[in-house]
Amino acid sequence: MSGSSAFQDDSGTSGGSDELAERLRALRSLTPKSLKELERVTLVSDSSWSRYLAGRGLPPWAAIEALCREAGEDPAELRPLWEAARDRSNRATGEAAAVPDVPDPADAAAPSGRPRRRRLALALASVGVLATAAAGIAAAVHGDERPAAGRVPPAASTPAGAPPAAVTAAPTPPSVPGALRAEAAVPETYRGVIELAARRCTEAEVTPSLLAAMLKAESDFHADLRDPKADEYGIARWTPSVFNAWAVDGDGDGLKDYMDPADAIATMGLFTCWLDQRIKQSGLHSNLPGLIAAAYRTSDKAVIQAGGPPSGTEEHVTAVLRYQKEFAAG
Template sequence: MHDTGRRPLDLPPGYPVAGHRITALIGSGGWGTVYAAEDAAGRPVAVKFLPPGLLTPGLRRTMAELVHRERYFSEAADHPQLIRTLAAHTVHDPGRPEVDGALALVMERADRSLQQELAGREPGRPVPGAGRILTEVAAGLAHMHGRGWVHGDLKPGNILLMPDGGVRLADFGLTAELDGTHAYTPPLGSPDHVPPEWWSQRAGAQGVQLRPSADVWAFGVLAHQVLTGGLHPFLGASARARSLAAQAYARGAAPLRLDERLPAPWRALIADCLAGDRRERERLDADTLLARVRAAAAPPTTPSAVRWRRRRRGRHRAGLWAVCVLAAATAAASSATLPPAGGPAPPPPGPSAPASGAIPAGSDVPTALREPIDLAARQCPEAEITPAFLAAMLKAESGFDPNAARPQSQEYGIAMWTPSVFNAWAQDGDHDGRKDYMSAPDAIVTMGGYVCWLDQQLKRRGYRTDLPALVVAGYRTSDKTVADTGGVPARVRPHVDLVLRYLAEYGG
């Protein structure tokens, strides 16, 4: 890393800024630091410090442009779904060179970001109030587009959840004003949320062309994440891998595979937002997007939906009645042991069968490993990647030993990762801030992402049968080796057969 020529901000509580006093650090990123603060009456605000200088002239120009965009849009925008900037102040403090000359933007303070909300969610389950959140995001986006602005960096970290439950779009450093059909923005952005065409565009003297359709794409990714507890519509263990998957889809080299749990109206809307061809995506303007989001978020009103809700209410009442009957029967059983008149009591129900692909309750899979195995399987939409399948792979790889090692082949841990391969796919399965192939949760969740990708690659190559065996073979070799061989290579056939035997034992 190089020296940027500036020290990180470390402002003490009580530090004064534009009539406000700093109370605590909220967070810091590549382009600024945000502090919690209060005004003289004790009302909470947030203060975003944009640093005064960077190393290179190019970066200085980029920073100056970001500051200009943030200030200009904050002053021009006025909508309940857009975060408000209350004041802009240039700091003069020669005694603190790291902050002297910085621009301080005093803004409304949020309770948390959507990114923080997603971080604590179970994958596959929507964020509470998902429809309302997406409706308010779409409303803010429609307001911006209607006035000739493109956000340019729509992502969960820039969606703020306010203390009163409202939703605000924030971070307007990449916001740009339309000139005809497009605008220009610095060549920056979040790889997980930029459209496929962004990667093939060259930055000119004015920056990179930015169109409203880029925000529509980003909204499609965002909606998929909100409705699935954070799952990205394009699979990959890193932002770069996910962007490559999105580019392959846009070229027609791969189909769009949305999470199967998405309700039909949302699925159709997200698919339209993620149209690979920009020109097709441009047909979905922000006002139409907002109308469709409102329709998708509204309770169903068709006769079949009404009947479905009535059936649900009927089942709910029946469930309550069953509870009452069960309670009465339990009380009666405590005072009598004879069967009721009219015949013997029915036999007690037997144990219910596990769901397809689930790990059986009485299996040898260690209890501590079941949660990360289930999590890894839930994150993959492919039918073959089940908890039982991953458990069978782990048993064959290491016998569930998190300290297993084969130094001669450079394979380590419960999933027998080669460190360099693990690093390319690594995920933080135990949420401790580190990615370690010797950590069982990290290794298992990373294995799930990798074999999911292998499954998809093999399907793209035209394979439709024997996929569990082919995926295992790909994990031991590569998808290319499997394709070149035309099936399972002979040298890994004994290992593949072992996994399939364990899978059969687990009921897979």
């Protein structure tokens, strides 16, 4: 899987998407928005919408919900059709969720003697390989959000002291596992993008409460965090070169900036979805939230080789799981 949807390849082979695409085109005709305007409200690129409307690829469900809201229609009518298309896609790939077979950089020791952190290790890999990985996971989670070449700005694109752009999303119902409690100590400014980032992933473990817990443990929600020694920045502690390979425009402003909380969180959601799939593909299925948190701090390879959280990550994993329990509804 590299650059094309698991649902239908670029040769035009149908994966059963014609009926869904026809319904999506009808919905789009009910809205006054251009594809570029739809990109801003659905957080799916205009080029991805062009493919989805042509029947090439399966949109994320959250994007269909957003399109239905713009058209004033009930998305519930499309859910069975979307699920059937997703199931056909999964059968076509022979897996419950398509996972890109991307080689992971070696977990070499850093000069200090400590294991390389996941972002630093990946930064040493070819950006082209990582861009392909990002394309593959975007298709696997049914939301092809690949960064366009040259569009990722430096951190300086976020003016000092500027307030982060708010991204709004309907809260996940409390009855859904992993939803955020209304009174959870998660800044309101970030709740919308956390909700959307979690919904983009079809893996059950990637929930709003898990992403919020990871952000709490990584940065305590400090959007202006800068750690030059580790080369990690922003609310999700991204290494710039790695962020650039996976970057998602989380607030629809046309920029992808690791110091912008919306972009950093949306990209974290994409990456954690890939980590979840890689870990499960290896045969590990116990304590997946903890394994995802450990892999985010180190690498998927380190977790798989250790058969659990690698040495040195236990305290971090414990903190993430504690925060997740505090933040989750029910």
